[in-house]
Amino acid sequence: MWTNGLAIMPELPEVETIRRELHSQILRRRLNNVTVLDPRLVQASQPKAFETRLMGALITNVARRGKYLMINVESDVLILHLMMSGRLHLRARTDIRPHTRLLLTLDDDQALHFVDVRRFGRAWITEEAHSHEVVGHLGPEPLDAGFDWRSLAIRLRGRHVAIKTALLDQRTVAGIGNIYADEALFAARIHPETPVNLLSPPKLRALTASIVTVLESGIAHQGTTFSTFETSEGSPGNNQGHLKVFRKTGQPCPSCGKNIRRIVLAQRSTHYCSNCQRKPRTVSTK
Ligand SMILES: [Zn+2]
Known part of the structure; x- marks a missing residue:
């Protein structure tokens, strides 16, 4: 399978x-x-x-x-x-x-x-789900009413990792993985390698809004299915048809037409548009 x-x-x-x-x-x-x-x-x-x-x-x-x-x-x-x-x-x-x-x-x-x-x-x-070892350390729930750019900023404070890496860390925001990290960064026009300390408040605001949008869209389409995900009723999700960059390497960016690129970041495939998501100048190019 x-x-x-x-x-x-x-x-x-x-x-x-x-x-x-x-x-x-x-x-x-x-x-x-x-x-x-x-x-x-x-x-x-x-x-x-x-x-x-x-x-x-x-x-x-x-x-x-x-x-x-x-x-x-x-x-x-x-x-x-x-x-x-x-x-x-x-x-x-x-x-x-x-x-x-x-x-x-x-x-x-x-x-x-x-x-x-x-x-x-x-x-x-x-008995105590909130403090249990597997969930006690998780970051805020991105779809809760209280989640805003400040809650994201607090979780990123003092860190110097790439934003994609930070988003995969469940202590930053709970529930985001490889698919929705790539999609949220594309929607916010942020290069995945951008160090978190270089993200301005407007960028953090855009990212927060994008996280909410891509997750809600994923739920509206019953999730993303590539190979194994099924709903409890045994049906696949539909969100794979609504993704913009994830696993679209070589295909045209839906916004500008340039080919989507793939890099490996934090040992994970990362998909982005090098035109829409510009690398900050302080990040050296390989
Ligand atoms: Zn583009």
């Missing part, structure tokens, strides 16, 4: 798409049974203890923090990270397919199946 190693991790819009579907599907359902089929998924807990703790609990909310799904069950929170190939499907409890790692059986005889071919996905259970 992974065409030439191009699988990418779901980012905020993909996880939010799943969250919205699950919220309408599993809210107020009770977990009649919990079966850990792969202990590696719950490596922070003993599988039996994990199962016992969730068994019988009522699902009171389906939330998200960055790229993590947070399924609230009364006094606990089940945190899920899909990583590269994890998928969540709601279907009959008995319809267990290969690579199923976790089975959450609901009181309507359907089950939420966590399927993960590559086995990088993880699940944690905690």
